[in-house]
Each structure stands twice: as C-alpha cells, then as structure tokens.
Amino acid sequence: MRLRRASIADIPFLMSTxxxxxxxxxxxxxxxxxxxxxxADATAAYQIALGDDGHGLGFVFFRDLDDAHNNLYIKRVIVAAPDQGVGTAMMRLALDWAFSEAGAQRIWLTHLPENLRARALYTKLGFQQEGVLRHAYGKTDGTRGDLMQMSLLKSEWAEIRVREIQIGLD
Incomplete structure (x- = not known):
C-alpha cells in the first residue's frame, strides 16, 4: 500500500467511496x-491509499495544513472495504505523512460516539480521547449529536512507531 495526494481526477473515487x-x-x-x-484549498489534503495494483482503497482528508500551531485536523477517514485491515495500514501511512511531511505536532479528529469501528481504530493507533463536543453535529435526521474529540501527538506517534518496528509491524 502507498499514499498519494488526490487530484480532480479522483473525485469519482472519493464520492463513490x-x-x-x-x-x-x-x-x-x-x-x-x-x-x-x-x-483547490491549499490548507487541505486528501491522501488516497492505493493497493499494489494501483486501485484506490480509501482516503484520509486533512484540514488546517496552515495551522500556526501545527495542529492538523482529520476531517474524514473512509475505506472502500471495511474490516479488512485497510484502515489501520492507511492511517499509519497517513499519520507518517502528516507528522514527517506536513509538519504536524498534533493531529486531532472527531467521531460520533456510535461509530465504534472508528473509535477502535483511533485508539489502536494511539489517539487519546480529549472530551465530548456536546450537540456539535447535525445529523441527517435533523437531530443533534455529540462528537468525541481525540488527538495524537508527534512524540506519541514516534514512540508507537518505534515499538511497531521492534515487533515487526512496519
């Protein structure tokens, strides 16, 4: 698997995914x-995960690349085929990119409390829960929902990657 930055030509893949x-x-x-x-926004980046055959496997959408404090926001994480390990591998590559190439010191995201798959992935990758944003999300049915906020620091990710390399996950 590898990542590449998305272009206009990738919109059909982004939308179908x-x-x-x-x-x-x-x-x-x-x-x-x-x-x-x-x-077109210079402060945002879609990173598309590609399989060995070059087909898209999913994407991570980052915002706030221009943040003065180097806090990057992950707006969206989506895989084409859930529950096959793609999300974990894709996120590892995306986090490596964000911390090494995009200059992030902290990456944060939010997720719905009922999105247990997302929470499990983020926790497995080392994200820490920071709190609850009460009624911060307008749901498709017109109701409001809470969002869980999580973050990961560059220093924490560096320690995690060292451990992963030691046990052969890299």
Whole structure:
C-alpha cells in the first residue's frame, strides 16, 4: 500500500467511496462541488491509499495544513472495504505523512460516539480521547449529536512507531 495526494481526477473515487451504505450517517459525504473546493484549498489534503495494483482503497482528508500551531485536523477517514485491515495500514501511512511531511505536532479528529469501528481504530493507533463536543453535529435526521474529540501527538506517534518496528509491524 502507498499514499498519494488526490487530484480532480479522483473525485469519482472519493464520492463513490463515501457513498457506501451507512457512511453518510457515520462520516458524512461531500458534494462534487465541495470536493472540488477542498482539492483547490491549499490548507487541505486528501491522501488516497492505493493497493499494489494501483486501485484506490480509501482516503484520509486533512484540514488546517496552515495551522500556526501545527495542529492538523482529520476531517474524514473512509475505506472502500471495511474490516479488512485497510484502515489501520492507511492511517499509519497517513499519520507518517502528516507528522514527517506536513509538519504536524498534533493531529486531532472527531467521531460520533456510535461509530465504534472508528473509535477502535483511533485508539489502536494511539489517539487519546480529549472530551465530548456536546450537540456539535447535525445529523441527517435533523437531530443533534455529540462528537468525541481525540488527538495524537508527534512524540506519541514516534514512540508507537518505534515499538511497531521492534515487533515487526512496519
């Protein structure tokens, strides 16, 4: 698996991946125009995970690349085929990119409390829960929902990667 930055040509993949059943409820979805605007935004980056055959496996969407304090926000993490280990491998590569190439000192994200798959992934990768953003999310049914906020520091990620290398995960 490898990552590459997305381009306008990737919009069909981005849209089809985030339009899988249930994803709109758990992670949301952008319109084509929103994807175009995000791709044109110098403060944002889509990192697409590609398999050995070059096909897209998923993507991570980062925001705030220009943050004065080097806090990057992960807005969206989506895989084309859940529960096959793609998310973990993709996120490892994305976090390596964010900390080494994008200059992040801290990466933060939010997720719905009921998105247990996301929480398990982020916890496995070393993210720490910071708190609850009460009624911060407008759901598709018109109700409001809480968001769980988590973060990972560059120093924590460096320690995790050393341990992973020692046990042969890298």
């Amino acid at each position: 985030e339009r899988q059943p249930g994803y709109d409820r758990l992670v949301g979805r952008f319109t084509e125009q929103e994807h175009i605007a995000n791709l």
